[in-house]
Amino acid sequence: MDLRSGHPFWLLKNGLLADYPSLKHDESCEVAVIGGGITGALVAYHLTREGVETVLVDTRDIGAGSTAASTALLQYEIDTELHELIGTVGEAHAVRSYRLGLEAIETVERLSIELKDDCGFERKTSLYLASRKSDVTKLRKEYDTRKAFGFHVEYLEAKDIESRASFTAPGAILSYGDAQVDPFRLTHRLIQAAAKQGLRVYDRCEVSKVESSDGGVLLHVNPSSRIRSRRVVFATGYESQQYLKQNVGVLKSTFALISEPLDSFEGWPDRALIWESARPYFYLRTTSDNRAIAGGEDVPFATAHKSEQLIARKTKKLQRRFADMFPRLDLEVSYTWSGTFGETKDGLAYIGQTPEFPYAYFALGYGGNGITFSVIAAKIITDLHLGRPNPDVEIFRFNR
Numbered sequence: 352m353d354l355r356s357g358h359p360f361w362l363l364k365n366g367l368l369a370d371y372p373s374l375k376h377d378e379s380c381e382v383a384v385i386g387g388g389i390t391g392a393l394v395a396y397h398l399t400r401e402g403v404e405t406v407l408v409d410t411r412d413i414g415a416g417s418t419a420a421s422t423a424l425l426q427y428e429i430d431t432e433l434h435e436l437i438g439t440v441g442e443a444h445a446v447r448s449y450r451l452g453l454e455a456i457e458t459v460e461r462l463s464i465e466l467k468d469d470c471g472f473e474r475k476t477s478l479y480l481a482s483r484k485s486d487v488t489k490l491r492k493e494y495d496t497r498k499a500f501g502f503h504v505e506y507l508e509a510k511d512i513e514s515r516a517s518f519t520a521p522g523a524i525l526s527y528g529d530a531q532v533d534p535f536r537l538t539h540r541l542i543q544a545a546a547k548q549g550l551r552v553y554d555r556c557e558v559s560k561v562e563s564s565d566g567g568v569l570l571h572v573n574p575s576s577r578i579r580s581r582r583v584v585f586a587t588g589y590e591s592q593q594y595l596k597q598n599v600g601v602l603k604s605t606f607a608l609i610s611e612p613l614d615s616f617e618g619w620p621d622r623a624l625i626w627e628s629a630r631p632y633f634y635l636r637t638t639s640d641n642r643a644i645a646g647g648e649d650v651p652f653a654t655a656h657k658s659e660q661l662i663a664r665k666t667k668k669l670q671r672r673f674a675d676m677f678p679r680l681d682l683e684v685s686y687t688w689s690g691t692f693g694e695t696k697d698g699l700a701y702i703g704q705t706p707e708f709p710y711a712y713f714a715l716g717y718g719g720n721g722i723t724f725s726v727i728a729a730k731i732i733t734d735l736h737l738g739r740p741n742p743d744v745e746i747f748r749f750n751r
């Protein structure tokens with residue numbers, strides 16, 4: 352599957368951070384992780400740190416799947432607003448999943464210290480704008496709900512927004528606890544650190560078949576190797592549906608651009624993460640080297656992102672949105688890219704085991720918060736594997 356098109360910035364900025372061999376012999380281990388994106392990296396890092404003998408394989412270069420294309424806003428707020436999520440999955444699970452998002456961001460912050468590379472991690476406020484007047488009632492409800500459950504939020508009226516920003520909106524929620532990161536760098540640093548602790552990593556080799564065997568699994572790896580392991584983790588991103596009976600989500604295409612470094616961010620309060628109540632939403636962030644990233648314009652087809660004409664059209668739209676909001680900033684587009692993007696019916700990830708694959712764990716962080724879901728998945732899967740109780744398994748289980 353073509354997961355992305357165009358020129359994702361992180362690949363260009365970081366270059367080839369590390370090189371790994373392909374698998375040319377047979378391997379055996381306790382856990383085999385398929386996928387070396389941010390999800391596989393986090394899972395492998397956590398398992399290795401717990402002393403679990405782990406092997407990780409990827410058919411591409413490490414981090415070169417969807418992770419390279421991610422705009423990597425780390426938000427505890429998921430695409431489904433809290434008050435709506437409460438209606439879908441109940442108060443306990445909804446509120447807990449939002450709190451888990453906050454905890455996941457704290458984990459990434461801790462990792463960026465542990466790894467001795469900040470990986471572009473920066474704490475940010477989030478500004479969630481009402482896209483139209485008719486969204487204000489819903490936005491108010493969302494603010495009241497989050498406030499009631501103890502999330503640190505402020506409500507901004509149109510006049511408050513105008514006094515801080517060069518754009519306006521009928522209302523906004525300002526929230527605290529979010530962040531941004533360079534996902535490609537974080538993935539590499541996690542895998543490098545885990546490799547120092549014993550993780551064995553192979554890239555550019557595809558797992559062509561996974562079968563149950565002798566109380567464990569046998570992975571057939573192209574061209575002619577095998578990995579025998581007690582358990583397998585599918586951290587295979589948006590290419591995972593082929594392994595599952597349950598339809599876990601819909602795949603779309605989404606678009607992004609990054610600017611040349613800007614001289615100023617006039618009219619952009621605190622260089623916050625900015626998004627909006629419309630669906631699909633337009634969103635913005637900045638980078639530690641003073642660029643702006645704009646994204647959105649999703650279309651409901653998994654492979655539409657391959658069309659160069661469509662990328663060009665979507666880039667123009669993103670530029671226009673940016674210019675409307677920041678008339679005093681001169682946005683010179685540096686790179687544009689696009690990619691496949693998955694959404695689930697409730698906005699929550701699917702994490703854990705499925706009846707059809709008793710020896711497997713799945714870590715499918717579909718949704719706008721793929722990275723925070725990956726952090727949550729790494730914790731849940733590590734606990735499941737070590738037989739530790741984890742009450743959050745229920746929230747993200749299959750067949751919910």
Ligand SMILES: Cc1cc2nc3c(=O)[nH]c(=O)nc-3n(C[C@H](O)[C@H](O)[C@H](O)COP(=O)(O)OP(=O)(O)OC[C@H]3O[C@@H](n4cnc5c(N)ncnc54)[C@H](O)[C@@H]3O)c2cc1C
Binds near residue numbers: 387390415422556689
């Ligand atoms: C444009 C864009 C913007 C985004 N913005 C955000 C954002 O702001 N915040 C956020 O949290 N998330 C965002 N996401 C989502 C986020 O990028 C993903 O959730 C995340 O990168 C998924 O990571 P992953 O490791 O699960 O998947 P991937 O990075 O795709 O890694 C899966 C890996 O599995 C490998 N693989 C698959 N099958 C096999 C096989 N059979 N054998 C061997 N290897 C295999 C692939 O080669 C791949 O490298 C965005 C996504 C896109 C495209």
